[in-house]
Amino acid sequence: EDQVTQSPEALRLQEGESSSLNCSYTVSGLRGLFWYRQDPGKGPEFLFTLYSAGEEKEKERLKATLTKKESFLHITAPKPEDSATYLCAVQAPGDYKLSFGAGTTVTVRA
Amino acid sequence: GAVVSQHPSRVICKSGTSVKIECRSLDFQATTMFWYRQFPKQSLMLMATSNEGSKATYEQGVEKDKFLINHASLTLSTLTVTSAHPEDSSFYICSGSEIGGSDEQFFGPGTRLTVL
Numbered sequence: 001e002d003q004v005t006q007s008p009e010a011l012r013l014q015e016g017e018s019s020s021l022n023c024s025y026t027v028s029g030l031r032g033l034f035w036y037r038q039d040p041g042k043g044p045e046f047l048f049t050l051y052s053a054g055e056e057k058e059k060e061r062l063k064a065t066l067t068k069k070e071s072f073l074h075i076t077a078p079k080p081e082d083s084a085t086y087l088c089a090v091q092a093p094g095d096y097k098l099s100f101g102a103g104t105t106v107t108v109r110a
Numbered sequence: 111g112a113v114v115s116q117h118p119s120r121v122i123c124k125s126g127t128s129v130k131i132e133c134r135s136l137d138f139q140a141t142t143m144f145w146y147r148q149f150p151k152q153s154l155m156l157m158a159t160s161n162e163g164s165k166a167t168y169e170q171g172v173e174k175d176k177f178l179i180n181h182a183s184l185t186l187s188t189l190t191v192t193s194a195h196p197e198d199s200s201f202y203i204c205s206g207s208e209i210g211g212s213d214e215q216f217f218g219p220g221t222r223l224t225v226l
Binding site: 031036045046087099100 | 142214
């Protein structure tokens, strides 16, 4: 069974204080690893898909990286509007289902 | 990104009644739609995968007779919670994957169900 573990559970940052979120996974092969952002009471918003070790993707203050066992989401110089829960999910080969981690709730204080 | 809508956004019902939730892909055709449930402070748990024109595939532990899923067209899937009970109160979220597109799923805004 696919397992996705995210850490830390919660992260409180000062505006401008860069940090990283971790997503470790165990899956028999990896079709893709996905990062989503979820605001309270809303559905997840797609951020990135990573397919192979060494791949990196960036979007504004966010950068996602992937190794064979884990992924990191780096938040550079965060702003209060980056406050959200960040979810990581994996997809196994031949399967379109997503297995989600529990998420990291990021709070950025001005 | 592609847009998915859900209706209603929130619903309150009495115990024992049935509730239908609609999920629509607004600007793309979704061969496959997924239904998730999310309890407070927890992550999304997949309930079932629905393919247009065929029966849904339910995850282990999800009662197919209680959570009826219909995917009648490439842009509409419905989830009916039958004989709802307070323990069914949750946040229900659907997603769709685009035909011939990449692997990402596009999520709806969710439906908050409260069963009294």
